[in-house]
Structures are given as structure tokens and as C-alpha cells.
Amino acid sequence: MDITAGVLPAIQTPLVNKFYQAHKARGKAxxxxxxxxxxxxxxxxxxxVQSVASSDFLSTVLVDPKLRGRGLARQLLLAVLAQQYAPLYTFAYRHLAAFYAGLGFEVIQPEELPHALADKYHIYVAQGRQILAMQFIKPDQN
Structure with missing residues (x-):
């Protein structure tokens, strides 16, 4: 299967939402x-990747359930991370913490999040989501 990674033009946003809806994802692009x-x-x-409080926030990572276990999430996120230069945060489900750590994310305390993201984090935790606040640490370019 020949697969390419990239950012969709804004006009194609409905295609992402159609994909999310087909697989019952919570987020909406x-x-x-x-x-x-x-x-x-x-x-x-x-x-x-949403712009929140002068930072970038990674959310709604989803792979077609029929294609999971093939490294597609890793392939997608490596493409995203190669283009990152602003602080990038995410809320990872606890069972995926090692996966995100393997990509260069580190667990941080909610207090270390920008204020707007900290508020969002606390709302999600109050809803019962088992998540961790994480920040992408770009490797040194030495």
C-alpha cells in the first residue's frame, strides 16, 4: 500500500471530519x-495540530481500526514532528504513554501546561478520561 503523509488544505477539512465520524472519534477538525x-x-x-495559547496541541490521533498495528500512527506522527518548531503538547491516554515517549514526548505536570491547555486538561480528567499531559521535546540538532 503506497501511503503519503501531509497537511490537508483547509478546504478539505470536511474529509477529515468524515473520516473521524466514520470511526466515531470525539474530535472535530x-x-x-x-x-x-x-x-x-x-x-x-x-x-x-491546533494552535492554543501560542503553543501547538496535538489531538484526535486516529488510525482506521482495520489498519492498526502496522505503524501508521508512528508514521503520521513522525511526519508531524519533523515539521514542529513551537512547543507541542498532547494529552495521551495512559496506556499510550510509552508510544508517545518513544516519539520524544515527556510527561509533564498539568501545572506546566499553558493556562488554556491546563483548563482543557482538567475538564477532560473530570470527564473520566485517563490521560497524561505530555510535551514534545525536539532533539538537539547538533
Whole structure:
């Protein structure tokens, strides 16, 4: 399967939402997000990078359930991380913490998040989501 990674143009945002809806994802993409996808003939994985409080927030990472276990999430996120230069945060489900750590994310305390993200984090935890606040630490370019 020939797969390419990239950011969809804003006008194609409905395609990401159609993918999310088909797989019952919680998030909804907007035209203001960077909507990253892996595509063959159709979208097989997607995620959003939202600008929140002068930082970037990675969310709604989803791989087509029929294609999980093939490294597609890793492929997608490596493409995203190669283009990152602003602080990048995410809320990882606890069972995925090692996966994100393997990509260069580190667990941080919620107090270390920008205020707007800390508020969002506390709302999600109050809803019962088992998440950790994480920050991407870009490796030194030596």
C-alpha cells in the first residue's frame, strides 16, 4: 500500500471530519487546524495540530481500526514532528504513554501546561478520561 503523509488544505477539512465520524472519534477538525493525514486512495489515519495559547496541541490521533498495528500512527506522527518548531503538547491516554515517549514526548505536570491547555486538561480528567499531559521535546540538532 503506497501511503503519503501531509497537511490537508483547509478546504478539505470536511474529509477529515468524515473520516473521524466514520470511526466515531470525539474530535472535530476545523479549517484553523493543521489537519495531518496519511492517505493511500483514501484517508487511513489523521490527527490535528491546533494552535492554543501560542503553543501547538496535538489531538484526535486516529488510525482506521482495520489498519492498526502496522505503524501508521508512528508514521503520521513522525511526519508531524519533523515539521514542529513551537512547543507541542498532547494529552495521551495512559496506556499510550510509552508510544508517545518513544516519539520524544515527556510527561509533564498539568501545572506546566499553558493556562488554556491546563483548563482543557482538567475538564477532560473530570470527564473520566485517563490521560497524561505530555510535551514534545525536539532533539538537539547538533
Amino acid at each position: 476545523t479549517r484553523h487546524d493543521q489537519n495531518w493525514v496519511l492517505k493511500s486512495t483514501e484517508i487511513v489515519a489523521a490527527c490535528r
